Amino acid sequence: MTLDEIFKEIQKSESIVILTHESPDGDAVGSSLAMKLALESLGKKPDVIIPEYAEIFKFLPGTKDIKESSDVKNYDLAISLDCATLKRLMGSEYFENAKRTIVIDHHGSNNMFGDFNYVNPVSPACCEILAGIFDYYNINITKEIGSCLLTGIITDTGGFKYPATTAETFEFTAELLRKGVNVSDIYRRVLQTVSRAHFELAKKVMDRMEILENGKVTFSYIDKNDEQEVGAKPGDHEGLVELGRDIDGVEVSIFIRQKEDGSDDYKVSLRSTEYVNVSDVCLMFGGGGHPRAAGALVSGTIEEVKKKLLKEIKKVL
């Protein structure tokens, strides 16, 4: 599908809904709000449905209009942003019941679940794809739209540090800075500042950190009780997996977190530094992601989950 065809779909649609993936990060929330503002500049009145997202994104323009659900059953058009599969899409019922659907994403594991799919796995962030699309449509990237886009770019490039970060990413950021987007303020809000609860969780994760396989693998965890004890809110566990990855010599960091219901199901986060494709490892457990950052859901006790993961990781270490 070409960008011109996508534009036609948008133009002819009366009711539009914007959706994104569960556990929404900065690229999910940022791309949704940027798309909302861009469509509004075309005279549309899209709904953004995100049932739950982290406090830190509340400073973004348009968050007050975000809905938890909608009375509209059959939207003319549903747009899925930054989401690889229908299973991970929040409000997937609106997508399934929409007359036409568009998927815009940058995950290599995207299974093209829309009527029209615009997927660029080389792009470091869905927000960077949107920047290109808005430019193509001659939509003015205002300071507000720019703030949303930058939020996604900063989140998904780890603050301009991941290898996928392109020269265009830096040039686009320079452009946003010149437009008055407060880059350092957004960086501080979405990536640097941590909650007290996060700080307390980080202490636990560091105290429990096991350094394995001659220093090449780290393992740590938090359970439901830990999160209750520190009063953790959604998003407070974000970034904890990086505490292991950043130690000199570590290739794979394993961080597991007990599921909210307190069951023996663990949300696994893997990060790698140079060569292990953790997306492939997570695929073995029905998960996925990017080569250097991926996730899955694995059943068992903490020790069992650790063993299962280590077994697969050792094969590619």
Add this chain to the structure above:
Amino acid sequence: MTLDEIFKEIQKSESIVILTHESPDGDAVGSSLAMKLALESLGKKPDVIIPEYAEIFKFLPGTKDIKESSDVKNYDLAISLDCATLKRLMGSEYFENAKRTIVIDHHGSNNMFGDFNYVNPVSPACCEILAGIFDYYNINITKEIGSCLLTGIITDTGGFKYPATTAETFEFTAELLRKGVNVSDIYRRVLQTVSRAHFELAKKVMDRMEILENGKVTFSYIDKNDEQEVGAKPGDHEGLVELGRDIDGVEVSIFIRQKEDGSDDYKVSLRSTEYVNVSDVCLMFGGGGHPRAAGALVSGTIEEVKKKLLKEIKKVL
């Protein structure tokens, strides 16, 4: 002094020495090596004297030529980079005995101690000043020079996150990326990766963290014993002060570190988030730095040093 005059000084000098500040960070080492490579491209053979610097910078081109001292007593020209005062300059005797001296720096507290001083306090890094100077002199910024310059820029902008980061910083980084400079690799080496010793020190700093003044100030410390216990090397304490600053709501982070000789002298690092000018606070104790990052040396026990600092900080909180 104009850039043309500086260029004439360089052109007519036979022997040149490049010096930088004690406890050299990425901007100190990066600017020294970038200057060395640039002068070599003009046919000069400068000495770089840095008696001690962190392991993480050893990947930079030219480190094997760095000298701890020199037999040359009276250099034709001494260039001080990234250093605010003669007192902080390593190898200051070479500077004092040189026939002519040039100071290039970006610290607002620079006291213009050279014969010629080129100081731009608005620039986020000394390396960014050098980029402009090299461009003016038509010196080709090779991949090697670019890697050195980027090291300083990444260090002193905190990885593109501090408010002083300019649109030019992002554009220059885009340019370097296009020249083949491995931005993400350099970022990982100089800012993201931490040693095992740093990780162990961070655990101690976090366990001891006091959150004071209604959450606006944090205090933590390490002493000589801590560093011995974890086998800390020079540079392993870098960044520990940020653990407090990054907690939501914190305006000033205080981190103190006992002097190497185990005496009751503490090296104080202060960081602020939005409004407290910590450079002013450190000036009260004979130190200095930037508005959001500064340091000083304060005598007393841990509790005494903490009290002295808190007293001054409370006045501006």
